[in-house]
Amino acid sequence: LAKTTQPISMDSYEGQEVNITCSHNNIATNDYITWYQQFPSQGPRFIIQGYKTKVTNEVASLFIPADRKSSTLSLPRVSLSDTAVYYCLVGLNFGNEKLTFGTGTRLTIIP
């Protein structure tokens, strides 16, 4: 199980690009890298997933270096509605590895 390390909290102003980096030094070859978003009083929601290099969807981009020991979630031009907790998950199998969502990064967008 690859342990992940993320900043506990981040603040950003509206309209800026936000980058949240997750460290996972002991990632295994077949592990997925997945990011989830959680708003207050709601369950987490899938944002993006990648294996290597760069992945982009309508919500975010995910940058993964060649050694895969870290990953960076990039949110372009954030708005107040992006205020949430962001979780980085690294692993192959939810059940067998008993994957848990760590404390995540609490992102606060300032008007």
Added chain:
Amino acid sequence: NAGVTQTPKFQVLKTGQSMTLQCAQDMNHEYMSWYRQDPGMGLRLIHYSVGAGITDQGEVPNGYNVSRSTTEDFPLRLLSAAPSQTSVYFCASSYGELAGDTQYFGPGTRLTVL
């Protein structure tokens, strides 16, 4: 599709009482799981199921039972509630068990044990 539904939304119990938290999904997902979320602790896996009739323990299973008689339903039973079980409980489902499969979460049940 309703997705993942959970009932009740809120519940207050007294120490020693038992209850069942309900979870249902209409996406025909094989994998279902229960998490609890405590302040500053993230989400921790309680129990999971890879299909009807198959369940297994997660990281924090003590004090909880589960069963999976159908693909759709995955109830979580608290046998004898304790104040330490005060938490927000989330049910999730996904097509498979792989971390590459998107997990869909329910709205949660906020449980208080007095």
